[in-house]
Amino acid sequence: MYHLIPRDLAVKSCEPDSAGIRVTWNDGHRSYYPLEWLAKSGRSNKSGERQGLSSLSLWGNGIKDNEPEVQYRDIMNSDQGVGEWLTLLHRYGFCYVDGTPATPEATEELLKRIAFIRHTHYGGFWDFTSDLASKDTAYTSLGLEAHTDNTYFSDPAGLQMFHCLSHTDGEGGASLLVDGFQAAADLQKEDPEAYNILSTVNVYTHASGNEGISIQPYRAAIDMPLEEVQTWYDAAAKWDRLLKRPQYEYWKQLQPGRPLIFDNWRVLHGRSAFTGKRRLCGGYINRDDYISRFKMLKWGRVAGLN
Ligand SMILES: [Fe+2]
Known part of the structure; x- marks a missing residue:
């Protein structure tokens, strides 16, 4: 306005x-x-508030002693409960919901308290055991390094939820979270030039593993003159090494009844390899719809329309 x-x-x-x-x-x-x-x-920092970037608490692996968590019943009982959930999720970039029935139906209803579920070429709300139905490593039992999802979309999903419904006849499969904003803040301090290159140079990405799908938003390849491209690779290698520092890695075994939701634009996720049969369900929420719900619950319609 x-x-x-x-x-x-x-x-x-x-x-x-x-x-x-x-x-x-x-x-x-x-x-x-x-x-x-x-x-x-x-007020100041209006631009940051509009983009959902104000009042953040950055963290390292010490967050294991202070995990953000809310109760399922509070979210389902009132919008105030949703507001408390989204406030923690927004501040830390992730949150657990304790006391959730370990069913796909309850998990889907929980997600819908924020907004409608984002559909992609993988489907909408998902519920799977480890198999190779989709041609993506997420559907295997392999370990996955810390990453964000949907980098090949023009508008990557804002939130993702994982709910481990069961894990039988095996072990492993701990989840990994890394606060990308904390790591980026440290990179900016340690190597401002690498930070600047990685935050300004466009990188080409695509998703073409599924039959009939080739998602390639218009982006340049590493968009630098050939003689400068090595500087991008050096910066990317530095960022990769930094993200793997143990001080950033927060590992947690997901439990039935305690789904995890995280901000896919901030927090990287991964997992260790596992054996046995694991059933997980979850889904994506668009970032715009998440931030809209957060702002309306936090500030209300009048003050939120700034
Ligand atoms: Fe992923």
């Missing part, structure tokens, strides 16, 4: 009341500005 006021469009009258200010403009247009909205519109 920005107002760029041309010189010839001046205020004709301005009448404050107890809840706001009523303005009549020279062209006859009338506006009303609630005090609550005016108070918020003057």
